[in-house]
Amino acid sequence: MGVDYYNILKVNHSARDDDLKKAYKRLAMIWHPDKNPSARRDEAEAKFKRISEAYDVLSDPQKRQIYDLYGEEGLKSGKIPNSSYEASSSSSRPPHFYHQHPPNAASFRFNPRDAEDIYAEIFGSEAGGASAGHRTFRDASFRNAGGANGELRKAPAVENPLPCSLEDLCKGVKKKMRLSRNVFDASGKMRVVEEILPIEIKPGWKKGTKLTFPKKGNEEPGIIPADIIFVVEEKPHPLYKRDGNDLLVNQEITLLEALTGKTLDLTTLDGRSLMIPLTDIINPEHEIVVPNEGMPISKEPGKKGNLRLKLNVSYPSKLTAEQKSELKRVLDGVS
The missing domain is CATH 1.10.287.110 (DnaJ domain)
Known part of the structure; x- marks a missing residue:
């Protein structure tokens, strides 16, 4: 037959x-x-x-x-x-x-x-x-896609920013990214499809971390679709600044607080209330290190960096004669 x-x-x-x-x-x-x-x-x-x-x-x-x-x-x-x-x-x-x-x-x-x-x-x-x-x-x-060795040429990777808050990078979060791409349907015609790409942000990821979705780029004849890469970007935070695995906080206190003490109350990135007592006399630009209250270390589960608290002492702009006299009396003999 x-x-x-x-x-x-x-x-x-x-x-x-x-x-x-x-x-x-x-x-x-x-x-x-x-x-x-x-x-x-x-x-x-x-x-x-x-x-x-x-x-x-x-x-x-x-x-x-x-x-x-x-x-x-x-x-x-x-x-x-x-x-x-x-x-x-x-x-x-x-x-x-x-x-x-x-x-x-x-x-x-x-x-x-x-x-x-x-x-x-x-x-x-x-x-x-x-x-x-x-x-x-x-x-x-x-005819020319693979070059001399006949291998199929792959389109260059396409990078997209992935903005993340420090809270996202501290706790981890799942996101959904919408992707539009050109694909060939069963009849060979080109059409645009939308896909939802699931992204799981792991605790401790840093700026520049890349997440790759292989071959999710546009389809073209004779070319392997490009990889789609999302690159983590850190959004600015009103209180915390990241330094590697550590978190930095600038905190202003008054001269009175620097001399007599105070308890600072900070809300952590994972939503806890962190109480930090100041019992010693604080010098200008004094730094307090709170262990294990920084960012999670992604390659060492369960471990965190440190919280580094930089204290700036705010001095009064002026004092009355009576206040100066009282300070002299109180501080007289204090080295």
């Missing part, structure tokens, strides 16, 4: 030109050798050639008519029976039927078209052909 071209393209025997073209596009986008890794290249090349041959035969009225009447053997051998009543090798008809030979059947010679020429014709026509402004896919991508 020979090769069943209809089955190769997954179309029925009444398929029209549009049906054949859609089927070819869908399969060619899957099996073109340049769209497959080296390990599958031989298999892809063989299937791509069969797909191309099936389309070549079924899209050509004369080839298709001869194939329908005499099957693959009659098509390729050129041996057209002389009798008008004989058995048919095509699976598309009953065992015996009456027919007339197609016009010019006796002089017909099977001359298959090059698979790449068919590909360039089908896809190149949608890209504007090979005019100065638009090259065919064959020239623009597939």
